[in-house]
Structures are given as structure tokens and as C-alpha cells.
Amino acid sequence: MQNKTAIIILAIALALVSIYQLSFTGATFKVRKEAKDYGKGDLVKQRKYLDSISSLPKEKWSYLGYTFKEVQKREMNLGLDLKGGMNVILEVSVEDVLKALSNYNPDKTFNDALARAREQYRNQAGSDYLQLFGRAFSEIDPNARLAAIFGTVEMRDRINFNSSNEEVLKVLDAEVESAISNAFEILRTRIDRFGVVQPNITQLSTRGRILIELPGQDDPQRVRELLQGTANLEFWETYENSEVIGYLVEANNLLREINAALKKDTVSVTSIPDAQKAASDTTKKDQSLEALIGQDTAKAAASTRAEFNLQNPLFGILNPRVNEQGQPLPSCMVGLAAGIDTAQVNKYLKMNQIKALFPRDLKFYWSQNPYKYDPTKSLYELHAIKITTRDGRAPLGGNVITGARPSSGVTGSEVKVDFTMNAEGAKTWARMTRENVDRCIALVLDGYVRSYPRVIGEITGGSTEVTGDFTLDEANDLANILKSGKMPAPAHIVSDTIVGPSLGKEAINNGLVSFIISFVIVLAYMIFYYSRSAGSIADIALVGNIFLLLGVLASLGAILTLPGIAGIVLTMAMSVDSNVLIYERIREEIRNGKGIKLAVSDGYKGAMSAILDSNITTLLTGVVLYIFGTGPIRGFATTLVIGIFTSLFCSIYITRLIYEGLLKRNSNLSFSIKITSNFLKNTHIDFIGKRKFFYGVSIAITVIGIASLFIRGLNPGIDFAGGRTYVVRFDQTVNTADVASSLTRTFGETPQVVTFGSDNQVRITTKFKINETGADDEAETALYEGLKGMIGGNLTKEEFLSKYRKSSETVGP
Incomplete structure (x- = not known):
């Protein structure tokens, strides 16, 4: 065999890379096992343990120089069907983008063209809405000009009165693409801020559609609200830290009193007014922050962190921004808190007793990104607005932003963002x-502070710059965010799938069982049919193929799904x-009288063309599935395509290397046993002689199939027709007819109910309000109302969705 050395080096390199990549999965598995042992069945404890490990710097926890967060990004990714979570496909509304670009022009031809394009877009899958709109506009009024619609003040530098419809459509195409890109970046930022481990966001081949996968997410309503909210950019005036810190001290004291009162099961009704009276004195000039903190800490000395947190409920989780002398640092940032503690801080600040301490014109916003100088990147800033x-x-x-771009200072070392405003915005900005x-x-985007520059002097003209110790990437991101405020591009959910963690665990177990059984059967069959020597070599190639396949999947960051296991x-x-x-x-060569060495050489040569033909055709199919498929289909295609290359390498080259090594040592090789050596050797079937019979059978099957297609037709699933599917598991065996009858009352139609897996689990399919946007929560309420009587007990909707609904899928029409 030629190039033997190169093949050996390649095999060793692939094996080492696979071991290296799969080792990250082993490292995370070890930490999760430790978390499970630590929690002893308590999921909250397990999560806190993992969060604590994730926040550790490299000095305290590392694997091959990576933190636990970085190791998690390099481990083998499991799909939602194995891990549980939520899969969402959003579509950026090109129609709304065009309306915004026209400044919501009331022109009849324009709006009729939008309506016609909308109808055609629904009926023509994969079409481009902008092209449909341009065609519809010309059909409705051939003499109408798009320049008259889109020649707005904001776009006059690219569209003038003499611009042709084709030129305007080119400009609109660029604007739509920019809107989709901005929406994609905004969604990515929201997801990163959402705190999901290993999220996936991808632009699909269909223009404007974005796939989002959120592993482990169990709050679908919150996800829907997060993803479908329009990007909202706001400029706010702020309080200085020195103006707010006194109120925070009083809030901390009051929370201590409340907690102490709760422990005694009595609440002092006079403590709140007293605290409010004390709060009114905190702004006195003769009372310093150092004295306030002295009063606070003099009451109880904390010898441990736990005791300090007990005595300081607020400051135990929110670090005030003060120097060593207890003086407030100049900024609108009033504190820092770990990401996992922000919800508790919000809960404290929203308490009526605590809100009464603060001025009515004060509210708090968290930063979008972690505190820049925190090495663990786990602390977030709290700002006073x-x-x-x-x-x-x-x-x-x-909405006043007309342009934004990143730039650098005179020396090129300082990165900043320049932006311009319209006349109305410039006037307000100057004030x-x-x-x-x-x-x-x-600067607040979607309720999170993105930047908080300090004003040096009055800025007139609407052109200004924002500095904030940006990196170039951060400046680019902020510029994109500022531009996204100029042109809204709302995104609507066209499909979402929810898989519960228990169903995902069952899928892993079932998938592994099926894989192991098939793997063992194949290994045993090869040894049985081709003898122990030849069968064992084929088995080595098979094991190597699976090992390399998993290693390549891990190194490419590919996601392993249930269809992927099938692949x-x-x-x-x-x-x-x-x-x-x-x-x-x-x-065959041995039966023709050739020696074992020559038979092996000619056998590999003779089989090569057939092997390549079958694998290339399968490879083409896999590539097409990967390009045009989404979700499970793409997962299947990924493992299939990678598996084709690894199987070819192992079955052809690895086995050939083993045979050549054995043949050099004159090992005794056999390729069959007595039972299988002549199996099917003398079998003869006269297909030609019986061709009329087979013709008749083939024609009969074809006619029956075509007749059935026309008479009964196809029953398209929700992937094609749209609808909602829920998998619900009951505590006892249920009758599908009873489930359908119970749901008919709440759905207003009879759903399709079939047993799914065990006798106490059903799959429910319905088209309940599938054409209405934002009806997902209403559909879940109808499902709960229809089935709560069959479950029994005083069950809330939240308990039903988390315990009994194992998965759900929604696909728009």
C-alpha cells in the first residue's frame, strides 16, 4: 500500500485529537458527578455547586489551562431532544421593516402590495418577501414609483425622486439585510444575558429566519417574551452614587429588621414608619456615609461571611461602590452583584417597604455585560436611573438615531462610537x-445598561461620541445596537419545540440502549460470519470509526441529537x-486460486469502486439534508457526513494496515468458517424466467399506491400544515378517547390523541388558534383546564406544565 507512513501519521494525529477533544467531556462529566454527589438529589444545590465552579478563575480550577466555563464550551454538545430545553425558529418581519423605512406611508398601492406579498409569502415556502413585494407593486400599478414611497429624509442620500424601482429595491435589499443582521446580534446578546449554558443561534437558509436552541430552559413563556420583544434603546439621566448610597444603607437596615421580625413570627408595624423617618435624615449634609456604615456595622460584628450576610441581607449580595474609607465612588453605578444574585436583589428592591425608602423618580437597571474588571466575569453592575x-x-x-459607527481617537488607542441624531433628537440631547x-x-437597551458616559459639556448638533473604555468589538456591537434603534425589525416565533428534562433523559437511555445492542450484534455477526481473525479486524475498524466520529463531532462543536445517534x-x-x-x-479471489497476499491486495482494489459509489451517493444526500434541513434533520446529516469519511478511512486504510502487518509475519488468516463458507454459493433464482410474475406484482403494488393517494390523500403533520403538539404523561393509564373528549371543551375542536410510548403517556395534536400570534400561553391554559380533572388534586398550571407536560411543539401555518 502506497503512502503507508502518511496514513499512520494521520491515524495517530486523528486519535490524539479525538482523545484531546473528548477529554473535555470527561472533565465536565466528573464535575457534574461531584455536583450530584454534593446535592444528594437536591437540584438547587447541584446548580449552585456548578455555578460556583463556573465562577472560579483559572488559579482555583482549571483543566488544560481552561476554566470550567471554557471547558463546557468544548465538551460534546447534546441536542435538545437528549438534554431537554427549547428550540425556537423566529422570523424577522420584512413587512414591518418596509413599513418603517417608508415612515408608515399610507399610500394605497404600497399597502395593497404589502398585503398581496404577505398572502403569496404564506403560500410559497422559501420565497423572498421583498421580491414578492416588488412584483406585486408593479402588478397593482405599473406606473407607480417606489422612490415616492421610500424617498424619506433618512434615505434621501441613497434614494432620490429619479431612482428607478429596480434601484430602490436594491437599496431596500441592503436595508433589510442590515435589519436582519441587527436583529440577529440583538437576539444573540439577549440569549447570552439570559444565562443559558451552550446556547445555539444560527441564521437559516430561508431569509430572515433564525434558529435558537436553549438547552435546559424550562420557562418557555419567559423565552417567548424575551425573544419577541422589540429592541428598545433609551437615554436616561442618572443619580450619582453618593446620592443613593444612603438609601441603600437604610434599605439594608430595614431588611435586617424585617428578617428578624419574621423569625420571631411577629412584624412590628412601627418599624416601617421609623425606618422611613430615618431615611429622610440620610440626605443631611452633616451625616457622612462613614457614620452610616459605622452605625450599621456597630450593631453586630460579623466574624464570618455567613454571619455578615445574615446581618446585612442587601449588602451580603450587593457590594456597594465605596472606597476603603467608606466614601462613595463617583459614578451612576451603585453596586455589584453576582449574576445568580441579581434576582434576589430585585426582589428586595421591589418590596413595598423598601421602595418607600427611595425617591419616586429613582429606579434601578442592571448592566448588560459583566463588570469589566472582574476576572471571573460573574459580577453585574447596578445603576441608579x-x-x-x-x-x-x-x-x-x-428612534432619533440616524447613524452610528465605531472610530478611534487621534492616537488610535482609544476606541469610541460616533452617532448622529435627527433635529428633534439633537435638541433634546443638547438639553x-x-x-x-x-x-x-x-444608554439602556432592552432594560439593561449598555454604556454610561460622563458628560463633559453641552453637545449640540446631534453629532456626538461615546467613550467607555471599549474594545473594537464592543464599539462595533454598540454601533450596531444604536443603528438597530433607528429601524425596528420585530421577530415573530414561527415554530417552537419544548422538551422536558425527564423526556430528554429517557431519550438518552433509549438511544444508548439501541446503539449498544446494534453495536454488539454487528460485532458478533462479523466474527461469526467471517471468522475470528477477519471479523476481529473489521470490529477494530468499527470501534475506531465510532471513536473518531465522536472525536470529530466534539472538535467541530457539532451537536449530538437523537437523529444523530440514528446517523x-x-x-x-x-x-x-x-x-x-x-x-x-x-x-472470491481465494476461490479462484490466488494466494492470501495477492487475494487481499486484489480484493481491496476490486471492492474500491463499489465502496466509493455507495458512499459518494450517500454523502451527496447528507450534504443536501445539512444545507436545507434544520434541527433533527441537520443533526442526522451532520453525523452521517462525518461518519462517511471516518468509516471510509477506518474500513479501507486502517484494516489494510493491519492486514499488511499480519501478512508480513505470515499470520494465518481466514475469511470464513465452515458454516458460512458456502452460504448462498449455489443459490439460483430465475428472475428472467419469472419476469411476468414480478411485473404483475410490481404493477399491482404501484396501482394500489396511486389509487390510495388519490382516494385517501396524505395526512400532513404539523411540520407541513402547522399546529400544536403536546406530550403529556399521567400518573395512571388513560384512555385516548377520554382525553380527546376532555380537551374538546377547552380547545373548541376535537384534537388528535394517540398513545405515545407507555400507556400513561399521550401525544395531543391540535390547531387551536395556530393562526394567532402570541396565543401560546392561551393554548397551554386550555390544555391545563382540559386535563386537570383527569390528573386530580389541587394542581396549578405551573405544576402541570413542569411535571406532566413532557414536551410541546408549535409550528406556524
Whole structure:
């Protein structure tokens, strides 16, 4: 065999890379096992243990120089069907983008074209809405000009009155693409802030569609609200830290009193007014922060962190921004808290007793990104926002932004963001900067502070720059965010799938069992049919194929799904098929009288064309499935394509290397046993002689199939027709007719109910309000109302969805 050395080096390199990549999965498995042992069945304890490990720097926990967070990103990713979680496909509304670009022009031809394009888009899967709109606009009024619709003030530099419809459509195409990209970046930021481990967000081949996978997420309503919310950019005036820290001290004291009262099962009704009276004195100039903190800490000395947290409920989780002398640091940032503690801080600050301590025009926002100087990247900033308008809204919104771009200072070392505003925004911006010299103005996106520059002087003209110790990537991101405020691009959920963690665990167990059984059967069959020597070599190639396949999947960051496991099983069959072709050709050469060395050489040569033909055709199918498929289909295609290459390498080259090594030592090789050596050797079936019979059978089956297609038709699933599917597990065996009858009352139609797996588990399919946007919560309520009587007990909706609903899937029409 030629290039033997190169093949050996490649095999060793692939094995080492696979071991290296799979070792990360082993490391995370070890930590999760430790968390399970620590929690002893308590999921909250397990999660806290993992969160604590994730926040540790490299000095305290590392594997091959990586933190636990970084190791998690490199481990073998499991799909939602194995891990549980939520899969969402969103579609950026191109129609809404066009409306915004036209400044919501009321022109009849324009709106009729939008309506016609919308109808055609629903009926033509995979079509481009913008092209449909351009065609519809020309059909409705051939003399109408798009320049008259889109020649707005914001777009006059690219569209003038003389621009042709084709030129305008090119500009619109670029604007739509920009809107989709901005929406994609905003969604990515929201997901990262959502705190999901190993999220996946991908732009699909269909324009404007975005696939989002959130492993382990069990709050679908919150996810829907997060993803479908329109990006909202706001400019807020702020409080200084020195103006707020006193209120935080009083809030900390009051929380201590409340906790102490709760422990005694009595609540002092006079403590709240007293605390409010004390709060009114905190702004006195003669009372310093150092004295306030002295009063706080003098009451109880904390010898341990636990005791300190007990005595300081708020400051135990929110670190105030003060120096060593207890003086507040200048900024609108008033504190830092770990990401896992932000919810508890919010809970404290929303208590009526605590809210009464603060000024009415004060509210708090968290930062979007972790604190820049925190090495663990687990602390988030809390900012004090000042409400200055009567309606409580921000004095300046992102709709005034007309352009934004990153730039650098004179020396090129300082990165900043330049942006421009329209006339109305420039006027408001000038007033805000004039009234807030030497104070911060917070840029808030979707309720999170993105930047809080300090104003040096009044800024007029609407052109300004924002500095904030940005990296170039951060400046690019902020520029994109600022531009996204200019042109709204709302995203709507067209499909979502929810898989509960218990169903995912069952899928893993069932998948592993099926894989192991098929793997053992194939190994045993090869040894039985082709003898221990040849069968064992084929088995070595098969084991190596699976090992390399998993290693490549891990190194590429591919996601292993349940269909992916099916792809691995199929890859096993294809790998064995290659060895079968080779072995049968070798046996044929041996029967023709050739020696074992020549038979092996000619057997590999003779089988090569058949092996390549079958694998190339399968490879083409896998590539097409990967390009056009989504979710489970892509997972199957990924393992199939990778498996084809690894199986070819192992079944052809690895086995050939082993045979050449054995033949050099003159080992005794055999490719069959007595029972199988002549199996099917003398079998003769006269297919030609019986061709009329087979013709008749083939024609009869074809006619029956075509007649059935026309008479009964196809029953498309929700993937094609749209609808909602729920998998519900009961505590006892249920009758599907009874389930359908109970749900007919709440759904207003009879759903399809079939047994799914065990007798106490059903799959429910319905089209309940599938054409209405935002009806998911209503559908879940109808499901709960219809089935709670069959479950029994005083069951809440939340308990039903978390315990009894194992999965759900929604696909738009």
C-alpha cells in the first residue's frame, strides 16, 4: 500500500485529537458527578455547586489551562431532544421593516402590495418577501414609483425622486439585510444575558429566519417574551452614587429588621414608619456615609461571611461602590452583584417597604455585560436611573438615531462610537447634556445598561461620541445596537419545540440502549460470519470509526441529537458494508486460486469502486439534508457526513494496515468458517424466467399506491400544515378517547390523541388558534383546564406544565 507512513501519521494525529477533544467531556462529566454527589438529589444545590465552579478563575480550577466555563464550551454538545430545553425558529418581519423605512406611508398601492406579498409569502415556502413585494407593486400599478414611497429624509442620500424601482429595491435589499443582521446580534446578546449554558443561534437558509436552541430552559413563556420583544434603546439621566448610597444603607437596615421580625413570627408595624423617618435624615449634609456604615456595622460584628450576610441581607449580595474609607465612588453605578444574585436583589428592591425608602423618580437597571474588571466575569453592575418625564418614559429614545459607527481617537488607542441624531433628537440631547455636566447619562437597551458616559459639556448638533473604555468589538456591537434603534425589525416565533428534562433523559437511555445492542450484534455477526481473525479486524475498524466520529463531532462543536445517534448507527452499518464488500471480493479471489497476499491486495482494489459509489451517493444526500434541513434533520446529516469519511478511512486504510502487518509475519488468516463458507454459493433464482410474475406484482403494488393517494390523500403533520403538539404523561393509564373528549371543551375542536410510548403517556395534536400570534400561553391554559380533572388534586398550571407536560411543539401555518 502506497503512502503507508502518511496514513499512520494521520491515524495517530486523528486519535490524539479525538482523545484531546473528548477529554473535555470527561472533565465536565466528573464535575457534574461531584455536583450530584454534593446535592444528594437536591437540584438547587447541584446548580449552585456548578455555578460556583463556573465562577472560579483559572488559579482555583482549571483543566488544560481552561476554566470550567471554557471547558463546557468544548465538551460534546447534546441536542435538545437528549438534554431537554427549547428550540425556537423566529422570523424577522420584512413587512414591518418596509413599513418603517417608508415612515408608515399610507399610500394605497404600497399597502395593497404589502398585503398581496404577505398572502403569496404564506403560500410559497422559501420565497423572498421583498421580491414578492416588488412584483406585486408593479402588478397593482405599473406606473407607480417606489422612490415616492421610500424617498424619506433618512434615505434621501441613497434614494432620490429619479431612482428607478429596480434601484430602490436594491437599496431596500441592503436595508433589510442590515435589519436582519441587527436583529440577529440583538437576539444573540439577549440569549447570552439570559444565562443559558451552550446556547445555539444560527441564521437559516430561508431569509430572515433564525434558529435558537436553549438547552435546559424550562420557562418557555419567559423565552417567548424575551425573544419577541422589540429592541428598545433609551437615554436616561442618572443619580450619582453618593446620592443613593444612603438609601441603600437604610434599605439594608430595614431588611435586617424585617428578617428578624419574621423569625420571631411577629412584624412590628412601627418599624416601617421609623425606618422611613430615618431615611429622610440620610440626605443631611452633616451625616457622612462613614457614620452610616459605622452605625450599621456597630450593631453586630460579623466574624464570618455567613454571619455578615445574615446581618446585612442587601449588602451580603450587593457590594456597594465605596472606597476603603467608606466614601462613595463617583459614578451612576451603585453596586455589584453576582449574576445568580441579581434576582434576589430585585426582589428586595421591589418590596413595598423598601421602595418607600427611595425617591419616586429613582429606579434601578442592571448592566448588560459583566463588570469589566472582574476576572471571573460573574459580577453585574447596578445603576441608579433618574426619571425626569411626567409619563415615566426616557426623555430620548433610539428612534432619533440616524447613524452610528465605531472610530478611534487621534492616537488610535482609544476606541469610541460616533452617532448622529435627527433635529428633534439633537435638541433634546443638547438639553440633556447641558443639564447633566459632570454626571453620567445611561444608554439602556432592552432594560439593561449598555454604556454610561460622563458628560463633559453641552453637545449640540446631534453629532456626538461615546467613550467607555471599549474594545473594537464592543464599539462595533454598540454601533450596531444604536443603528438597530433607528429601524425596528420585530421577530415573530414561527415554530417552537419544548422538551422536558425527564423526556430528554429517557431519550438518552433509549438511544444508548439501541446503539449498544446494534453495536454488539454487528460485532458478533462479523466474527461469526467471517471468522475470528477477519471479523476481529473489521470490529477494530468499527470501534475506531465510532471513536473518531465522536472525536470529530466534539472538535467541530457539532451537536449530538437523537437523529444523530440514528446517523451513528447507520454509519456503523455503512462501515461494516465496506468491509463486507472487501471480504467477499477477497473470498472470491481465494476461490479462484490466488494466494492470501495477492487475494487481499486484489480484493481491496476490486471492492474500491463499489465502496466509493455507495458512499459518494450517500454523502451527496447528507450534504443536501445539512444545507436545507434544520434541527433533527441537520443533526442526522451532520453525523452521517462525518461518519462517511471516518468509516471510509477506518474500513479501507486502517484494516489494510493491519492486514499488511499480519501478512508480513505470515499470520494465518481466514475469511470464513465452515458454516458460512458456502452460504448462498449455489443459490439460483430465475428472475428472467419469472419476469411476468414480478411485473404483475410490481404493477399491482404501484396501482394500489396511486389509487390510495388519490382516494385517501396524505395526512400532513404539523411540520407541513402547522399546529400544536403536546406530550403529556399521567400518573395512571388513560384512555385516548377520554382525553380527546376532555380537551374538546377547552380547545373548541376535537384534537388528535394517540398513545405515545407507555400507556400513561399521550401525544395531543391540535390547531387551536395556530393562526394567532402570541396565543401560546392561551393554548397551554386550555390544555391545563382540559386535563386537570383527569390528573386530580389541587394542581396549578405551573405544576402541570413542569411535571406532566413532557414536551410541546408549535409550528406556524
